[in-house]
Amino acid sequence: MIYLGSDHGGFALKETIRQHLEKQGLAVTDCGNTVYDDADDFTSFVTPVVQGVLSQPDNRGILVCGTGIGVSIAANHHVGIRAALVHSVDYARLARQHNNANVLCLGGRFVEEHVALAAVDTFLQTEMDTNPKYQRRMALACGEK
Numbered sequence: 001m002i003y004l005g006s007d008h009g010g011f012a013l014k015e016t017i018r019q020h021l022e023k024q025g026l027a028v029t030d031c032g033n034t035v036y037d038d039a040d041d042f043t044s045f046v047t048p049v050v051q052g053v054l055s056q057p058d059n060r061g062i063l064v065c066g067t068g069i070g071v072s073i074a075a076n077h078h079v080g081i082r083a084a085l086v087h088s089v090d091y092a093r094l095a096r097q098h099n100n101a102n103v104l105c106l107g108g109r110f111v112e113e114h115v116a117l118a119a120v121d122t123f124l125q126t127e128m129d130t131n132p133k134y135q136r137r138m139a140l141a142c143g144e145k
């Protein structure tokens with residue numbers, strides 16, 4: 001299951017991503033906002049996305065705000081979440097291969113739509129690199145060793 005969330009700064013891109021994923025027949029849960037509300041706070045949508053991602057190991061999250069910074073800061077407060085702020089397809093690939101990211105964060109005001117959609121596809125289709133050095137580094141980064 002892929003959990004989506006955004007505030008007003010990411011709303012348009014989040015809607016486009018949801019449609020893009022649904023067209024591919026992927027299972028998507030939209031955690032909101034479900035309407036454009038320029039007074040909403042990105043934090044309202046991070047918690048349900050995080051809860052969904054943590055409920056099954058293979059679940060993924062996609063969070064969008066204006067810059068992607070706020071949602072990535074908020075998501076990374078949660079143990080077990082590895083949220084990566086991504087600006088390109090290469091960032092998305094490396095976020096999976098080297099960092100085993102389970103949440104993709106995007107800046108709706110700064111990333112072009114076609115780049116964002118390609119980054120989403122890459123994020124969902126790429127596995128972590130099996131080289132133990134990446135496992136070791138992420139265990140250290142997440143305070144597991």
Ligand code: RB5
Pocket residue numbers: 007008009010042065066067068069070071
């Ligand atoms: C909202 O205006 C904006 O501050 C928010 O979407 C995000 O960019 C925060 O990091």
